[in-house]
Amino acid sequence: MALIAILPGDGIGPEVTGEAQRVLEALDLDLHFEQAPVGGAAYRAAGHPLPPETLSLARRADAVLFGAVGDPEFDRLDRGLRPEQAILGLRRELKLFANLRPARVFPGLEDLSALRPEVAGAIDLLIVRETNGDVYFGEKGTRVTPAGLRQGYDLMAYDEVEVARIARVGFEAARGRRGRLCSVDKANVLETSQLWRDVVIEAAADYPDVTLSHMYVDNAAMQMVRSPGQFDVIVTGNLFGDILSDQASMCAGSIGMLPSATLSADGKGLYEPIHGSAPDIAGQGRANPCAAILSAAMLLRHSLRQPEAADRIEVAVIAAVANGMRTADLGGEASTRAMGDAVLARL
């Protein structure tokens, strides 16, 4: 029996993970679920966004299904106590450094893509985002400059081991797809990126079958809109990957459709939609649960080694959407629950 930790979090997190759990339960796979609070919900209940009990459940579990964290009520809290610290803490504590964010247009959603119609169908890419380093985890704080000005700072840093291991994830992913890896950096300006580029080139020696290219992040953002079909796998740092993946979601149609897996070297995995807690629609039953449901499929594929079950979920989501099931973000009026029902009906 496999233990799945369900960490619903805030806002629409519980709404979308609820549907993802229903889908997992329907597959009859001998899974056991344990739930724990995280983010603002955990701060409210236990005074900390990532309480020790929640972290220890995540450690014990075979995989973690995560909703979203973030609550405007806590926006003025100290950084260390903000709900968002919970997801950063989980990524760091469980050494989840490799965040996989696939983006493709689902059949029937081509019209929703922010791209020109002639290129909308071409987007089918995987962003491999590093999630243990970069400005997210460098030294940070506020201080007063000699001129008496308040100053905030966040150190951007990557060491060669961190870059080499995410590069390898990118090369391996490209090898299993169309054989093209684009490393996205800002090597014309940043020391971090120059090291990044050197280390990626060194790693390429082990992957002669993969075609490696390099692109500055500003150009990459533009190229993704101009000609998305040129990208197969993108490997990039924490901050650039965060931004590019939200952009990729709208190229594909909606942020409500993009799942993710965040993996460690020892096979641990946390699975979550790329979107946040969406306070503007929370509690209304209007959120699209597809990203969470597709994250559950990634959980089956990567952590539980159940590719057939993962395929079943993905096929069911594709069929539900192709048959016209539309939540508000997809231009329709279906509720979160109705979308979950439609997927369940097609499993």
Ligand SMILES: NC(=O)c1ccc[n+]([C@@H]2O[C@H](COP(=O)([O-])OP(=O)(O)OC[C@H]3O[C@@H](n4cnc5c(N)ncnc54)[C@H](O)[C@@H]3O)[C@@H](O)[C@H]2O)c1
């Ligand atoms: N991994 C995470 O837990 C995560 C990710 C991103 C943002 N956040 C947090 O979430 C909070 C809100 O952030 P934000 O508003 O910048 O981003 P967001 O992704 O929560 O929402 C952006 C927009 O997309 C819409 N949206 C998002 N998910 C949707 C879905 N499943 N169905 C339909 N519409 C959807 C929202 O309604 C909103 O208009 C913040 O506290 C932020 O820090 C958390």
Ligand SMILES: CC(C)[C@H](C(=O)O)[C@@H](O)C(=O)O
């Ligand atoms: C909530 C925030 C810390 C998080 C990130 O920046 O990694 C989110 O935007 C994401 O994409 O998972």
Ligand SMILES: [Mg+2]
């Ligand atoms: Mg993000």
